Amino acid sequence: MKVLSGIQPTGRFHWGNYFGAISQYIALQDSEQAFYFIADYHALTTVRDPQMLSGYVRDAALDLLALGLDPQRAVLFRQSDVPEVTELTWLLMTLTQMHLLEKCHAYKDKKAKGIAADAGLFTYPVLMAADILLYDSDVVPVGLDQVQHIEVTRDIATRFNSIYGVEALKLPNASVLDSSAKVPGIDGEKMSKSYDNTIELFETPKKLRKKVNRVKTDSTPVEDPKDPEQCAVFALYRLFADEQQQQDLAARYRSGGMGYGEAKAALYEAAMEHFAVARERREALERDPDTVEDILRAGAARASEVGRGVLDRCRSACGLVRRS
Ligand code: ADP
Ligand code: TRP
Secondary structure (H helix, E strand, O other): OEEEEEEOOOOOOEHHHHHHHHHHHHHHHHOOEEEEEEOHHHHOOOOOOHHHHHHHHHHHHHHHHHOOOOOOOOEEEEHHHOOHHHHHHHHHHOOOOHHHHHOOHHHHHHHHOOOOOOHHHHHHHHHHHHHHHOOOOOEEEEOHHHHHHHHHHHHHHHHHHHHHOOOOOOOOEEEEOOOOOOOEOOOOOEOOHHHOOOOEOOOOHHHHHHHHHHOOOOOOOOOOOOOHHHOHHHHHHHHHOOHHHHHHHHHHHHHOOOOHHHHHHHHHHHHHHHOHHHHHHHHHHHOOHHHHHHHHHHHHHHHHHHHHHHHHHHHHHHOOOOOO
């Protein structure tokens, strides 16, 4: 079984990215084969500053490795290091029906707001289909918002196979990340870069404390009982704490006499502890950019070996000359 997923380098990763996506990638790296990539071609549809883009790509690689993505067990690479994916995108584009793309939410939402979309945003799901199909992926772990793109991928692959009368492309399945893992941001809404409510994974301790202190709470007085289930601080604490710790803090909420400040202090401590090893690993990797670059290049070499085989299968299905 081959697992594959990609994450866009469009800013520093936050707790939502970690608990919603990255932790699952790491858990799945013991599958038969795991391929993960930093989707820099995709990021070009939103990041137009070259220094920022290369900085985000570097940060993404450092974060993923520091958090435990192990290059011995998973193939980690930069999307643009395997440019074959853009060739497959073209082959797929020639037979992708417009109506499939017109209903995709990134484009539809923009259009509904009256914002002009670029062709890159419109055809983004075809690039994503190529990402998945180029590596014969079986399972694609994604958040709920990406399921539509996996459906489009299956539609495109089915059409390609049917037009050319060969099973050149393998149909993937989405594995939807636990939707209960909708991590709240400091305003209590879904944590997202677009809402400016994130807590980044590797904030300085001082900044982290500040952000945790800003997490929105209600105005229940200290002495009154509080409902942990209605509290964003508790929802965040739960991500880091074991069952016993959760029960203990919930009991403190319900019995009254505890201010939110105390819950926030517990959250801060739990988060610092949870990421302590990763923080150290990140600092060490930051001092060793050559190693990180070597890991990405070795990953790309492995990925392109697989990708070239699949691309050749597709070229030959279409009547183009095989390359290898
Ligand atoms: P952002 O909303 O900050 O731009 P992305 O859309 O780039 O984040 O998210 C990348 C991955 O992280 C996706 O797979 C998504 O499911 C996951 N993710 C992002 N925010 C959250 C959240 N608040 N809760 C759970 N998962 C999240
Ligand atoms: N579009 C995905 C996102 O925004 C990132 C992505 C690009 C991806 N290509 C992929 C995810 C292929 C899974 C498989 O989160």
